[in-house]
Amino acid sequence: MAAKTTMRTSALGARAAGYLFIVPPVIYLGVFMFWPLARQMWMSLTNTTLARPNDGVFVGLANYARLLETPAFYASLRITVVYASLAVLLGVTLGVVSALAINRPFRGRAVVRGILLFGWAVPNVAAALIWLWMFNERSGVFNKMLLGMGFSRLRWLTSIDWSLPSILIVTVWQVAPFVMLVTLAALQSVPEEVREAARVDGADPLNVFRNVTWPHILPSVQLAALLVAVWSIRRFDIIYLLTGGGPLGSTSTLVVKIRQTAFEAHELGIASAYGAVGLLLALLVAGIHNLVDRRRMRWVAER
Amino acid sequence: MPELVLDTVAKTFGDTQVIRSLSATVEDGEFLVLLGPSGCGKSTLLRMIAGLTEITAGEIRFDGKRANDWSPRERDVAFVFQSYALYPHMTVRGNIAFPLVMDAFRPWHHLPLVNGWMRRRRMKDPAIAARTDAIARQLELDPLIDRRPAGLSGGQRQRVALARALIRDPSIYLLDEPLSNLDARLRMQMRAEISSLHHKVGKTFVYVTHDQVEAMTMATRIIVLDKGEVQQIGTPDEIYHAPANTFVARFVGSPSMNLLTVDGEGAQLRISPSLSFAHGEAAPRAGRLVFGIRPEKLELRPPGEGPLPAEVVVVESLGAEIVVGCRLQAGGTRDHLIDHDLVFVRRPGNERPALGSPCSLSFAAGDVVWFDAVTGLRLKP
Numbered sequence: 001m002a003a004k005t006t007m008r009t010s011a012l013g014a015r016a017a018g019y020l021f022i023v024p025p026v027i028y029l030g031v032f033m034f035w036p037l038a039r040q041m042w043m044s045l046t047n048t049t050l051a052r053p054n055d056g057v058f059v060g061l062a063n064y065a066r067l068l069e070t071p072a073f074y075a076s077l078r079i080t081v082v083y084a085s086l087a088v089l090l091g092v093t094l095g096v097v098s099a100l101a102i103n104r105p106f107r108g109r110a111v112v113r114g115i116l117l118f119g120w121a122v123p124n125v126a127a128a129l130i131w132l133w134m135f136n137e138r139s140g141v142f143n144k145m146l147l148g149m150g151f152s153r154l155r156w157l158t159s160i161d162w163s164l165p166s167i168l169i170v171t172v173w174q175v176a177p178f179v180m181l182v183t184l185a186a187l188q189s190v191p192e193e194v195r196e197a198a199r200v201d202g203a204d205p206l207n208v209f210r211n212v213t214w215p216h217i218l219p220s221v222q223l224a225a226l227l228v229a230v231w232s233i234r235r236f237d238i239i240y241l242l243t244g245g246g247p248l249g250s251t252s253t254l255v256v257k258i259r260q261t262a263f264e265a266h267e268l269g270i271a272s273a274y275g276a277v278g279l280l281l282a283l284l285v286a287g288i289h290n291l292v293d294r295r296r297m298r299w300v301a302e303r
Numbered sequence: 304m305p306e307l308v309l310d311t312v313a314k315t316f317g318d319t320q321v322i323r324s325l326s327a328t329v330e331d332g333e334f335l336v337l338l339g340p341s342g343c344g345k346s347t348l349l350r351m352i353a354g355l356t357e358i359t360a361g362e363i364r365f366d367g368k369r370a371n372d373w374s375p376r377e378r379d380v381a382f383v384f385q386s387y388a389l390y391p392h393m394t395v396r397g398n399i400a401f402p403l404v405m406d407a408f409r410p411w412h413h414l415p416l417v418n419g420w421m422r423r424r425r426m427k428d429p430a431i432a433a434r435t436d437a438i439a440r441q442l443e444l445d446p447l448i449d450r451r452p453a454g455l456s457g458g459q460r461q462r463v464a465l466a467r468a469l470i471r472d473p474s475i476y477l478l479d480e481p482l483s484n485l486d487a488r489l490r491m492q493m494r495a496e497i498s499s500l501h502h503k504v505g506k507t508f509v510y511v512t513h514d515q516v517e518a519m520t521m522a523t524r525i526i527v528l529d530k531g532e533v534q535q536i537g538t539p540d541e542i543y544h545a546p547a548n549t550f551v552a553r554f555v556g557s558p559s560m561n562l563l564t565v566d567g568e569g570a571q572l573r574i575s576p577s578l579s580f581a582h583g584e585a586a587p588r589a590g591r592l593v594f595g596i597r598p599e600k601l602e603l604r605p606p607g608e609g610p611l612p613a614e615v616v617v618v619e620s621l622g623a624e625i626v627v628g629c630r631l632q633a634g635g636t637r638d639h640l641i642d643h644d645l646v647f648v649r650r651p652g653n654e655r656p657a658l659g660s661p662c663s664l665s666f667a668a669g670d671v672v673w674f675d676a677v678t679g680l681r682l683k684p
Contacts, residue, residue: 199376201405
């Protein structure tokens with residue numbers, strides 16, 4: 001009986017210890033994440049301005065109604081979606097292809113891997129400045145190359161047609177190495193015996209890839225894609241430094257738009273509404289990932 | 304496929320020589336076991352036969368044709384891996400049918416969209432489905448056909464791996480320690496199943512193992528390997544009763560053959576200065592020799608009755624039989640125990656002699672196997 005009581009207390013203690021351990025992160029996240037988030041959500045329902053940040057009056061969904069009437073909002077939403085999807089598509093494809101290329105042993109592999117990882121290692125601001133220089137219309141290396149090949153100069157960052165592609169080039173340059181790194185790690189854990197079994201079973205190299213390698217690295221690639229998508233939705237530094245959202249709003253994603261509305265138009269309420277839409281978008285992506293993941297994981301749990 | 308010939312085959316990885324010039328012929332329909340301790344090159348040899356590892360020197364001939372550069376598919380082999388190597392994302396059906404699906408594959412099926420469509424068509428193909436079902440039923444996998452490998456036990460996975468090997472009806476089955484991940488009971492059961500499978504399909508099996516019991520029970524012929532060199536090729540009986548050298552004598556049999564280094568002087572054999580014993584017949588030659596005898600050929604007797612005085616040190620009862628480990632004694636007193644490997648005696652029944660009790664060992668002269676003390680080779684009688 002006594003032993004039973006002790007056991008029960010210790011079980012209780014173990015459970016309490018569990019909660020105790022998650023208290024610090026919960027406090028941290030609560031203070032620095034959930035509280036600001038809740039405040040922002042509340043702000044999106046008020047007419048707060050930058051001049052009087054604490055005197056907002058509750059206006060219901062008026063801010064959202066205004067958003068839905070603004071063409072610039074739809075443009076911004078469209079740019080965000082296009083930018084994020086292309087960043088995922090190109091970044092992940094390039095990352096996976098380079099991981100596959102670099103996974104085979106060859107002379108100078110370490111050097112090539114170092115070079116390929118460079119984009120990921122450079123801090124965003126430094127990267128943006130480097131690219132700003134290269135994209136420069138007069139003295140940039142790209143236009144020099146174009147001229148050298150007999151083409152005319154391109155207005156990389158200052159034309160409506162080229163600003164988004166230019167930013168995508170920088171984004172992919174930064175994101176692909178990360179995808180490559182994740183994929184490379186997954187590739188190194190592909191069981192060699194299963195690959196050999198497929199060879200014995202008569203699979204050609206492409207079929208070995210399709211039936212053994214690809215299913216094995218898919219979860220990692222998918223996770224990398226999710227991260228790239230979320231990062232792209234909230235990317236600010238590169239876009240802001242390269243184009244500032246221009247020209248004519250052609251690279252103005254939701255995040256850039258938030259800054260504009262909050263600190264140039266001083267409308268914190270509307271900026272918060274933009275933020276809420278961005279959050280919704282990120283949640284949507286995470287939800288899709290979760291759904292796909294769960295469908296794929298079903299076979300692991302299957303008994 | 305009547306014949307597989309290995310002609311002075313060698314393999315080196317960098318500076319390490321794994322297999323030094325190995326020659327052997329595998330007859331049609333035989334169950335050949337490659338037996339040896341870990342690191343002896345037996346798995347490498349099997350992988351070379353399969354075409355998974357390149358051959359450094361020498362030649363492999365399938366049916367008289369040089370096959371060094373053939374792909375595994377061209378060799379028409381099936382390979383069962385130690386880890387089973389199942390495709391984790393495919394169902395049991397998908398795993399078993401995979402070789403047939405690959406057979407039906409044409410290069411243009413790689414085109415996007417065509418690929419998925421063709422695969423679905425292949426899986427529905429009545430011929431493939433019928434064959435898959437038949438093999439699954441043969442190995443009692445039909446209730447598991449829609450499960451995935453993660454949901455199967457070790458023995459069931461092993462069966463799926465066998466089914467995948469069976470489905471294409473290859474000319475040679477290559478098995479790389481397929482039972483080493485199973486528990487003892489299941490291993491015995493699968494051993495019997497693989498043996499009966501061999502009888503049923505009547506094809507050549509090449510089976511790699513470090514377990515001499517597996518080798519003895521399943522093989523029609525055994526190749527004993529050590530350090531990349533063939534030690535002996537023979538039937539299980541030959542390997543057991545007439546080991547070619549002391550390595551084979553020690554490796555095969557449990558407990559292994561008792562080996563004593565002796566100096567022969569006619570019919571008198573001296574183990575140490577103070578211990579010599581009478582051997583029924585004259586030793587094959589004078590001088591240093593290794594005297595070998597199987598544990599079941601030794602007889603445990605009361606002290607003084609046998610030629611070898613000893614003391615009981617270890618007793619292991621296995622139920623139906625008993626293994627007694629003895630230490631030889633010099634000069635008839637306990638102070639003069641000779642310090643060397645224990646001499647093991649195996650006998651039926653479960654009568655346990657007391658530990659520490661004195662005894663003596665006797666044997667029939669005809670059961671002794673002689674080896675050269677320097678080269679370790681068996682001396683022909």
